[in-house]
Amino acid sequence: ITTGCPDQLATVIGWGTAEDSYVPLILQELQVLIQPRKVCEAVWIEQITDTMICAGGVVGEDTCNGDSGGPLICNGYQVGIVSWGSRKCAIEMPAVFTDVANVEIRDFIRNKTGV
Known part of the structure; x- marks a missing residue:
């Protein structure tokens, strides 16, 4: 497995809040760009480890409160789990995901799970 599908579009799915803290009634999905590690490390200085990948960073399109634990899917494979991001959603900062391709993870x- 290639860690995180760098520089590719991926799909994130979740029930997180949308605009104006609106909680959706329908499961939401969003296309996000997997960011290169250098971009992630530059934005989240000294907070990124080898078990993390970043995606997104487009104003108005982001994971938000309630999305944590949801999948990040690239080329039909789950490559990440929504973990954390900026306190203010949908600003120009990529969200952080747990990298499920990492051996430790x-x-x-x-x-x-026994799987």
Whole structure:
């Protein structure tokens, strides 16, 4: 598995709040660009580890409160799990996802789920 599908579009799915803190009644999806590690590290100085990837960063389009735990899908494979981002949603900062291709994360998932 290539870690995070760098520089490719991916789909994030969730129930997070939208504009004006509106909670959607229908599951939402959004196309986001997987950001290169250098971009992620430049935005989130000293907060990014090898177990993380970043995506998005377009004003008005972002994960938000309530999306945590949702999937980030690239080329039909889940490559990430929504983790955290800016306190203000939909600003020009990429969101941070757990990188499920990371060996440490894969081992954790296997140990906890038996899959």
